[in-house]
Amino acid sequence: MSDTPVAEMSFEEAMRELEAVVGQLERGDVALDASIKLYERGAELKARCEKKLKEAEEKVAAITLDQNGAPTGTTPVESA
Known part of the structure; x- marks a missing residue:
C-alpha cells in the first residue's frame, strides 16, 4: 500500500x-x-476511480461539435 492520500491519486x-x-x-x-x-x-x-471516470465522462459529454461533426471546443463543466 502506498502512503499517498487517495484524494491526491490519479486514476491510474x-x-x-x-x-x-x-x-x-x-x-x-x-x-x-x-x-x-x-x-x-x-x-x-x-470511490476515487469512480469519481475520476465520472469527471472524464462529463468532459467528453461537454465537447461540442460543429455542423460537420468536428469538435469546436469544450463547454466547462462545473465540479460538484
Missing part, C-alpha cells in the same frame, strides 16, 4: 493500488485486522 495510480489490494485479499494470507484495513483502503480507491 488508484487503479494500480486497487488491483494490488484485491490481489492481497484474494490470496487470503493476510491477518484479519490487515484485511479490514485493506478492504477500507480498497473502498476508498474504488
